[in-house]
Amino acid sequence: MVDVLTGTFTVKAGHAQMLKGGVIMDVVTAEQAQIAEEAGAVAVMALERVPADIRADGGVARMSDPTMILQIIDSVSIPVMAKCRIGHFVEAQVLESLGVDYVDESEVLTPADETHHVWKHDFKVPFVCGCRDLGEALRRISEGAAMIRTKGEAGTGDIVEAVRHMRAVQDAIRKLQTMPEDELVVEARNLAVSLELLTKTRELGRMPVVNFAAGGIATPADAALMMQLGADGVFVGSGIFKSGNPATRAHAIVQAVTHYNNPEIIAEVSKNLGEAMVGISTRSIPQDQLLAPRSS
Amino acid sequence: MKIGVLAIQGDFIEHIALLSKLGVISRQVRLPEQLEGLDGLIIPGGESTTLSRLMSMYHLRQPVAQMAQRHKTVWGTCAGMIMMAHEITEEDPIPLQLMDIGVQRNAFGRQIDSFEQDLDIAEFNTTPFHAIFIRAPVIIRVGEGVKVLAELPDGRPVAVRQGNLLATSFHPELTRDTRFHQYFLDLTANQANGPGQ
Numbered sequence: 001m002v003d004v005l006t007g008t009f010t011v012k013a014g015h016a017q018m019l020k021g022g023v024i025m026d027v028v029t030a031e032q033a034q035i036a037e038e039a040g041a042v043a044v045m046a047l048e049r050v051p052a053d054i055r056a057d058g059g060v061a062r063m064s065d066p067t068m069i070l071q072i073i074d075s076v077s078i079p080v081m082a083k084c085r086i087g088h089f090v091e092a093q094v095l096e097s098l099g100v101d102y103v104d105e106s107e108v109l110t111p112a113d114e115t116h117h118v119w120k121h122d123f124k125v126p127f128v129c130g131c132r133d134l135g136e137a138l139r140r141i142s143e144g145a146a147m148i149r150t151k152g153e154a155g156t157g158d159i160v161e162a163v164r165h166m167r168a169v170q171d172a173i174r175k176l177q178t179m180p181e182d183e184l185v186v187e188a189r190n191l192a193v194s195l196e197l198l199t200k201t202r203e204l205g206r207m208p209v210v211n212f213a214a215g216g217i218a219t220p221a222d223a224a225l226m227m228q229l230g231a232d233g234v235f236v237g238s239g240i241f242k243s244g245n246p247a248t249r250a251h252a253i254v255q256a257v258t259h260y261n262n263p264e265i266i267a268e269v270s271k272n273l274g275e276a277m278v279g280i281s282t283r284s285i286p287q288d289q290l291l292a293p294r295s296s
Numbered sequence: 297m298k299i300g301v302l303a304i305q306g307d308f309i310e311h312i313a314l315l316s317k318l319g320v321i322s323r324q325v326r327l328p329e330q331l332e333g334l335d336g337l338i339i340p341g342g343e344s345t346t347l348s349r350l351m352s353m354y355h356l357r358q359p360v361a362q363m364a365q366r367h368k369t370v371w372g373t374c375a376g377m378i379m380m381a382h383e384i385t386e387e388d389p390i391p392l393q394l395m396d397i398g399v400q401r402n403a404f405g406r407q408i409d410s411f412e413q414d415l416d417i418a419e420f421n422t423t424p425f426h427a428i429f430i431r432a433p434v435i436i437r438v439g440e441g442v443k444v445l446a447e448l449p450d451g452r453p454v455a456v457r458q459g460n461l462l463a464t465s466f467h468p469e470l471t472r473d474t475r476f477h478q479y480f481l482d483l484t485a486n487q488a489n490g491p492g493q
Contacts, residue, residue: 004413011410014430014470018341018374021305040350042305042343077386077401078343079431101407101431124408258304258350259326 007124012146015079015101015126016210019043019147019233023223023254024212026050026237029068030075032246039250043079043101045235046072051108051155051291052238052277061109063091066098073099081128086295087113089122096125102147103127105140107294108154108237117295120144130214132165134172135191136296138201141209142194148207150231151292152215155238157279159216159225161292166213166229176202206230215292218243218276220256220269227260244274297484300325300334302360304350306342306375310469314477328359336369336484339376341430341467344401347375348389357392364394364461369484371462373469378433380463385436395458396439403434403452403465415466417446417455420475427454427466434465460487 005011022042027033033044048064049057063084073080079101084091086105091112095103105118107130120127121144130151131137137148150169152162172191176198179187184202188195200208213226214235223234236253243249252269259265282290299315301308303324315322322338325331337360339347351357364370372380381391381399391399404411410431414424425446435453438444446455446464454465460483468476 004411006409006411008412010412010428010470011430014428014467015407015410017307017310017470018343018430020307021303022343022346037345040346042346078345079407096408099406099408126407254346255350
């Protein structure tokens with residue numbers, strides 16, 4: 001009898017590797033999911049409200065209705081992701097039972113636990129988690145996250161936080177690589193991560209799992225900026241379906257991610273996209289309404 | 297020997313890393329002119345719908361098909377295998393129709409059904425190959441002249457060769473095992489010495 005292994009970290013992290021160089025789009029209906037697939041999205045994130053609406057509506061944001069998630073699963077052939085609240089392991093169990101391909105334990109929803117994240121090793125479904133810096137990323141990986149995304153500030157259309165977080169991650173990795181070995185123990189303690197994972201990151205010279213950018217991407221140039229800063233791919237939330245012409249913009253962002261080093265192509269796909277999402281400057285948002293600092 | 301890896305989307309960096317372990321510097325291919333002068337091409341894992349759309353949009357279909365006709369080696373892994381097929385069980389994506397095989401996408405179910413398994417591969421008669429299947433396709437029709445290199449215990453083919461063309465349901469590029477990449481390079485070297493071998 002040959003051993004068949006499912007739910008291993010290799011197949012979880014490997015799935016994220018297949019998404020690289022691609023765009024994952026937030027969708028709230030089956031129709032939007034089909035538009036995203038048609039535009040060349042590598043996956044969709046099924047949710048009831050895009051972050052811009054969650055921000056505008058206020059209140060408690062929770063996991064989406066399973067009916068809506070199943071409708072989206074049935075409507076497309078590409079992978080479907082869905083969000084659970086931070087620490088809400090029962091929402092995660094529900095999403096796993098629905099057959100979603102990836103669970104996003106997301107700060108965009110209202111956290112269910114202000115101390116602990118979901119222990120993701122217990123699941124067969126892989127998880128993606130947000131981070132603002134390398135320490136946060138490695139803590140999530142220790143808990144079993146098989147993919148990371150920099151948080152940015154979701155629902156703003158303002159790229160500044162996404163840039164800040166991606167630069168923080170890349171700077172920390174560069175620092176690690178030039179750091180003498182005998183300083184690693186203290187660095188691990190400062191970042192509140194295991195020495196083993198820190199050493200592995202140092203050897204690889206990159207995040208040990210796939211790292212996408214998220215939170216504020218609204219244009220093809222935004223997406224290419226994040227790719228040039230070292231992202232493996234991008235999540236676009238409100239930026240597509242809160243814009244004037246979602247199908248065209250979605251397709252343009254997909255092309256900008258593939259050709260992120262080719263300004264002529266980025267210029268070409270940026271033409272006549274219509275209105276971008278209106279957006280709000282992150283600086284104008286009161287500190288207690290920012291999503292990214294909700295977990296660490 | 298000049299090898300290209302289609303870099304539209306997917307795990308092309310993993311293929312490039314394994315090739316470099318074998319001493320081969322490869323070229324990322326996003327535009328048709330980047331195919332010029334190549335002896336072989338790898339179509340990596342990724343999302344086949346995305347690959348299909350961008351290959352059409354950036355006019356890569358015809359030049360890749362020409363490479364195959366001119367006896368250059370072309371190897372597709374997972375999504376790449378879907379692109380190599382003659383036909384697939386759904387209308388979308390549109391394959392390149394390079395090999396005489398029929399392919400079913402997502403043949404094993406959703407991500408929670410993705411799996412790892414050791415496979416005996418006829419060409420490597422030593423130790424089994426550790427194969428990683430991620431939302432993987434499977435071959436449901438094998439045409440004449442297509443050789444099955446590996447199959448699952450239930451008999452479904454998951455690795456095939458047709459002359460200068462290769463396709464695998466699984467991802468050798470996610471392992472440290474270089475045998476499949478070496479096999480591809482050997483095939484490419486043979487084709488360069490004289491087509492049809």
